[in-house]
Amino acid sequence: xxxxxxxxxxxxxxxxxxxxxxxxxxxxxxxxxxxxxxxxxxxxxxxxxxxxxxxxxxxxxxxxxxxxxxxxxxxxxxxxxxxxxxxxxxxxxxxxxxxxxxxxxxxxxxxxxxxxxxxxxxxxxxxxxxxxxxxxxxxxxxxxxxxxxxxxxxxxxxxxxxxxxxxxxxxxxxxxxxxxxxxxxxxxxxxxxxxxxxxxxxxxxxxxxxxxxxxxxxxxxxxxxxxxxxxxxxxxxxx
Amino acid sequence: xxxxxxxxxxxxxxxxxxxxxxxxxxxxxxxxxxxxxxxxxxxxxxxxxxxxxxxxxxxxxxxxxxxxxxxxxxxxxxxxxxxxxxxxxxxxxxxxxxxxxxxxxxxxxxxxxxxxxxxxxxxxxxxxxxxxxxxxxxxxxxxxxxxxxxxxxxxxxxxxxxxxxxxxxxxxxxxxxxxxxxxxxxxxxxxxxxxxxxxxxxxxxxxxxxxxxxxxxxxxxxxxxxxxxxxxxxxxxxxxxxxxxxxxxxxxxxxxxxxxxxxxxxxxxxxxxxxxxxxxxxxxxxxxxxxxxxxxxxxxxxxxxxxxxxxxxxxxxxxxxxxxxxxxxxxxxx
Numbered sequence: 001x002x003x004x005x006x007x008x009x010x011x012x013x014x015x016x017x018x019x020x021x022x023x024x025x026x027x028x029x030x031x032x033x034x035x036x037x038x039x040x041x042x043x044x045x046x047x048x049x050x051x052x053x054x055x056x057x058x059x060x061x062x063x064x065x066x067x068x069x070x071x072x073x074x075x076x077x078x079x080x081x082x083x084x085x086x087x088x089x090x091x092x093x094x095x096x097x098x099x100x101x102x103x104x105x106x107x108x109x110x111x112x113x114x115x116x117x118x119x120x121x122x123x124x125x126x127x128x129x130x131x132x133x134x135x136x137x138x139x140x141x142x143x144x145x146x147x148x149x150x151x152x153x154x155x156x157x158x159x160x161x162x163x164x165x166x167x168x169x170x171x172x173x174x175x176x177x178x179x180x181x182x183x184x185x186x187x188x189x190x191x192x193x194x195x196x197x198x199x200x201x202x203x204x205x206x207x208x209x210x211x212x213x214x215x216x217x218x219x220x221x222x223x224x225x226x227x228x229x230x231x232x233x234x235x236x237x238x239x
Numbered sequence: 240x241x242x243x244x245x246x247x248x249x250x251x252x253x254x255x256x257x258x259x260x261x262x263x264x265x266x267x268x269x270x271x272x273x274x275x276x277x278x279x280x281x282x283x284x285x286x287x288x289x290x291x292x293x294x295x296x297x298x299x300x301x302x303x304x305x306x307x308x309x310x311x312x313x314x315x316x317x318x319x320x321x322x323x324x325x326x327x328x329x330x331x332x333x334x335x336x337x338x339x340x341x342x343x344x345x346x347x348x349x350x351x352x353x354x355x356x357x358x359x360x361x362x363x364x365x366x367x368x369x370x371x372x373x374x375x376x377x378x379x380x381x382x383x384x385x386x387x388x389x390x391x392x393x394x395x396x397x398x399x400x401x402x403x404x405x406x407x408x409x410x411x412x413x414x415x416x417x418x419x420x421x422x423x424x425x426x427x428x429x430x431x432x433x434x435x436x437x438x439x440x441x442x443x444x445x446x447x448x449x450x451x452x453x454x455x456x457x458x459x460x461x462x463x464x465x466x467x468x469x470x471x472x473x474x475x476x477x478x479x480x481x482x483x484x485x486x487x488x489x490x491x492x493x494x495x496x497x498x499x500x501x502x503x504x505x506x507x508x509x510x511x512x513x514x515x516x517x518x519x520x521x522x523x524x525x526x527x528x529x530x531x532x533x534x535x536x537x538x539x540x541x542x543x544x545x546x547x548x549x550x551x552x553x554x555x556x557x558x559x560x561x562x563x564x565x566x567x568x569x570x571x572x573x
Contacts, residue, residue, distance in 0.1 A: 081443030095434040106431045110443040112424055
């Protein structure tokens, strides 16, 4: 099988959790290289848990996760970064006492030769960060922090970017800005897998949507199909 | 005028000497805390170990420095720094790493470090004996007397050769540390890990490497501090008893986890000590004529006797913990 036909991420029957208790009870997820995948679902459905399982932050007890055909479950995060994954956590997503520029540099820790070129690209992509490059990231607003966090993850030139609720707690203005940026990052050839509370807006930009409930897939389809599905709308999108 | 000279000799020079030593020790304590989140009580014994390595090397090659015109002990310092750095990494591998792997609470590591203290002290005593020994084995301790260019200044400012080395080495160490933390890739990663260890890992930073680098730096700095103290006075196997409290007081005064705070804290503690044991009578004596007759100055006006010097950092420590537990630079609360 040639690598072009392999999905970017292929997770089958993933079980996992913390301390022996399973939160994920058999999740399936397939995403192609140029797609945006969005995970939605009620609180406690295991959305963020699934994202963490993909990024090696949570022990997978059963099942398999393949990145470009290679098994990656339970690899440590720094190896996953090396293999082209970037992760933006929901909370504590910057180094508060480091300057904006130092935050970004840390993203390219494994690829120091990239720093100069990538910094220029990130500043072009998020112009507000250039003006604040010498400020400690802890002093920025929530939206700007999210930009720093995404910029940091992009510094390593990932092929897959994992975003955990990137718009949580942001004003509608910033929310739209972040969704626009996600679309642009994807257009540049980066696969996106994101967890979102703003399900309608997120599914609107999704190639694939995964509706989770109780640690299992409830609905899996294209974003548009899920938005149009009356069952999904009734149970998960607030009517 | 002579009173001023007396003040410079007994407070300014003496305070900077202890301040530098405490500062360099406290930086190590604070770095270890910021990366591994525990108070490393064996740090003062790593300082003694470093000084002991210098003593061993100097005794082995007493004439090595003469050809270069520096005291042999100073020449041996870089080698002792390497050995102490290796010791620190080794101690971490044998004692602390297995504990961390079990995910123990920080207090377990603290108690473990007390055990390491006893091991190190015992080992050093075993080989060095219990008495004091000068690091100037074959060299002569130069003493510089600088006469002040003022009329009436009869007494000179006295600086010894090791004190001059101490000031130079302290400045070099602080500047090097600053450049490392702010300019180098590993130094920035160290600050990043101190800020947010999970995110550091998620950025691809190998946290084991950072831990090892932290021990190397802390070990090398401990060797510097221990050697500078032993050069100024003498090497003793129980040096750590007199260092542990001041360096922890300095780290906490500066705000735990802040390298610059630890440096400031070191000088605060160092100067507080010397000011507390300074005999203020000397500065008041010139004005004794203008004082009312009923007020007779006692001959000793020091706050505490020299033998109680160690209570000063203890008092500072208690005061800081009561009134400002985060320290001057808003560090973490131990």
